[in-house]
Amino acid sequence: MKKKSNKRFKFGLISLSVFLLFSIIWPALVPEPDIIPFLHDEHGRSIAMPPYPPSADFWFGTDREGVDILYALIKGAKYTLLFALAVSSLRLCLATVLGLLFRRSFSSPWMAGFLQAFTFMPQSLLAIIWLGPFILYELRSASPLGFTGTVVIQLLIVVWIGIPSLAKMVAETADHLYQLDFMESARTLGGTPWHIAKTHLFPHILPRLVILAGRQLVQVLTLILHLAIFHIFIGGTTIRSGQAHDQFSLYYTGTYEWAGLIGSSYQNLMTEPYIVFFPVLAYTLLILLVNITVKGFEQQAGGRLRSR
Amino acid sequence: MEMFRNSVIQYVLLCFSIVLLTASPALVAGNDGLGFYVLPFIHTVTAVLLALIRPLDLTYMVKTQTLSFPKMPENRSEVFLDQDLAYELFPYVLTPFSYSFLLLSGSFIIALLFSTFGSLLVYRLHPFVKRGIIQCTQLLEALPDVFFIFSVQLLVVWIYKKTGWQLSYPYYTHEDLIFILPLLALSILPAIYLFRIQVLLMEEESHKDYYLFAKSKGLPEHYISVQHIFRNTLVESIIHLPTLIMLLFTNLVVLEFLFNSQGLMSLIVSDQPASTRCLLVIMLMTPFYVIIKVTAAFRHKFNGEKGASQ
Numbered sequence A: 001m002k003k004k005s006n007k008r009f010k011f012g013l014i015s016l017s018v019f020l021l022f023s024i025i026w027p028a029l030v031p032e033p034d035i036i037p038f039l040h041d042e043h044g045r046s047i048a049m050p051p052y053p054p055s056a057d058f059w060f061g062t063d064r065e066g067v068d069i070l071y072a073l074i075k076g077a078k079y080t081l082l083f084a085l086a087v088s089s090l091r092l093c094l095a096t097v098l099g100l101l102f103r104r105s106f107s108s109p110w111m112a113g114f115l116q117a118f119t120f121m122p123q124s125l126l127a128i129i130w131l132g133p134f135i136l137y138e139l140r141s142a143s144p145l146g147f148t149g150t151v152v153i154q155l156l157i158v159v160w161i162g163i164p165s166l167a168k169m170v171a172e173t174a175d176h177l178y179q180l181d182f183m184e185s186a187r188t189l190g191g192t193p194w195h196i197a198k199t200h201l202f203p204h205i206l207p208r209l210v211i212l213a214g215r216q217l218v219q220v221l222t223l224i225l226h227l228a229i230f231h232i233f234i235g236g237t238t239i240r241s242g243q244a245h246d247q248f249s250l251y252y253t254g255t256y257e258w259a260g261l262i263g264s265s266y267q268n269l270m271t272e273p274y275i276v277f278f279p280v281l282a283y284t285l286l287i288l289l290v291n292i293t294v295k296g297f298e299q300q301a302g303g304r305l306r307s308r
Numbered sequence B: 001m002e003m004f005r006n007s008v009i010q011y012v013l014l015c016f017s018i019v020l021l022t023a024s025p026a027l028v029a030g031n032d033g034l035g036f037y038v039l040p041f042i043h044t045v046t047a048v049l050l051a052l053i054r055p056l057d058l059t060y061m062v063k064t065q066t067l068s069f070p071k072m073p074e075n076r077s078e079v080f081l082d083q084d085l086a087y088e089l090f091p092y093v094l095t096p097f098s099y100s101f102l103l104l105s106g107s108f109i110i111a112l113l114f115s116t117f118g119s120l121l122v123y124r125l126h127p128f129v130k131r132g133i134i135q136c137t138q139l140l141e142a143l144p145d146v147f148f149i150f151s152v153q154l155l156v157v158w159i160y161k162k163t164g165w166q167l168s169y170p171y172y173t174h175e176d177l178i179f180i181l182p183l184l185a186l187s188i189l190p191a192i193y194l195f196r197i198q199v200l201l202m203e204e205e206s207h208k209d210y211y212l213f214a215k216s217k218g219l220p221e222h223y224i225s226v227q228h229i230f231r232n233t234l235v236e237s238i239i240h241l242p243t244l245i246m247l248l249f250t251n252l253v254v255l256e257f258l259f260n261s262q263g264l265m266s267l268i269v270s271d272q273p274a275s276t277r278c279l280l281v282i283m284l285m286t287p288f289y290v291i292i293k294v295t296a297a298f299r300h301k302f303n304g305e306k307g308a309s310q
Helices: A002-029 A071-102 A108-116 A123-135 A145-176 A180-190 A193-229 A259-261 A273-305 B002-023 B038-053 B089-124 B127-142 B145-163 B180-204 B209-216 B220-259 B262-267 B273-307
Strands: A046-048 A237-241 A250-254 B060-066 B079-088
Touching: A002 A273, A046 B273, A071 A145, A071 A193, A071 A259, A071 A273, A108 A145, A108 B002, A123 A145, A123 A193, A123 B220, A123 B262, A145 A193, A145 B002, A180 A193, A193 A259, A193 A273, A193 B145, A193 B220, A250 A259, A259 A273, A259 B002, A273 B127, A273 B145, B002 B038, B002 B273, B079 B089, B089 B127, B089 B180, B089 B220, B089 B273, B127 B180, B145 B180, B145 B220, B145 B273, B180 B220, B209 B220, B220 B273, B262 B273
Parallel strands: none
Antiparallel strands: A237 A250, B060 B079
């Protein structure tokens, strides 16, 4: 059992890194295929225009603009992955500091009442309310923030939103550890708080933190997808108009990040399902892989952590 | 009694924290762009609190664009004028509220029923099969709700194309307030989550001493599983209720948008004043807060009677 889960963890980790590396290297080597406005038959008559369905030329088809979906997926994977990784690790670092510093106050009923708001105001809702004004600008005007500004503010807000509940979890874990027997003896033997934290708390809390980070990664990926459904893409949204009325505005992602590919094209679900469904499948696969990695790690560490 | 008092205090705190959260965009976004605006934030918070005292005066905003022709000497062109119109919130909001509320509670009940019957069924299976099912649900649980929503929509259209039988419209329209599909799509993830919890808890429960005792007394397996194990696990699974409800609320945000339905969440997400948003969130969460607290009290009492430690 133990060996198998170890294998699972390795499999997940390796395939995720391969994903990431491929996504960084491939676009550097191969230029983006040109958009082909028409397909011609041998007599020079045009037979098709974008979107092209999946075929030997376009494995996953193209979107309405003629962008090759497979290439977009490869190019965009790194943005999604790196952003999610950055968010979950930042969240974890800040939440660990806060949770350990204010460990006592997190267990008070006051705090519980306050933090319960995050049950009913889900993170997606909060993120949409916060980010909407920054990312979605009026049509026929420019985006108020550049690429870096957009990414920074998205990072800040998405990180901030997850911290209170995560800090509470860290505080609870630490609280639980502090109540264990060996902590008692360490205190009795006169260990200073810093010594206890360093030698007794840290080795025990670290694997738990890694597990929390993995779960955060899954959560953040879902959150990014939710934001994308509301046209808030990582790295900014480009809004173009099909017609004069805003109802026909079209939203594009500049970076081809995966959630953005889904968010910019889900209107095509009923007419050309492949434009949406390949990115959705890829995204689902990504989340599955992350989840397999996390579960593998959890089971591997499970033997040592069985004190719940 | 003390528990009741605590719950009320926590409820007040919860409402206040929702006020803070809905007002929080004012903290960073002001008239001169990004920044850190403490005073405007306090203003907004007091404004929201004042507005909540008289909920009947609240309004909701609708953005419209009307076609118009600018005055002559310039070139004759048509433009769309943006307009923000404010309407009274109150009689209007009851329809979206009941729609969203029915969706939430309906999915909650479906999840509960599914996990109950599912876990009772699975309980009798071979341990190997059971472990496989648990691992499958662990993986499925992490899948994005968007995936399930799209799949449900495509499935309905696919069935219609193949057989000519239409279960329901895939989208919400004013003539057809679709209900079954969103209900289905919303309950998938909570059902999987609750099912996994139930199966795991039942597994854990069947290793306890009383199970062995009941079995050695000669009680039939199905009697023990329904009468003892299931009851105890149901009470234990109450701890996971807040997570379940958070899952429902999170999924509802996207679900209403993707089904194009005029529910409460889509109203909250659209560009509304902070006070309106706040009231709507409080309206939607209150019943579920009551459920959480009542079941928690029940669990407390149940465990107290049993003389268990927690």
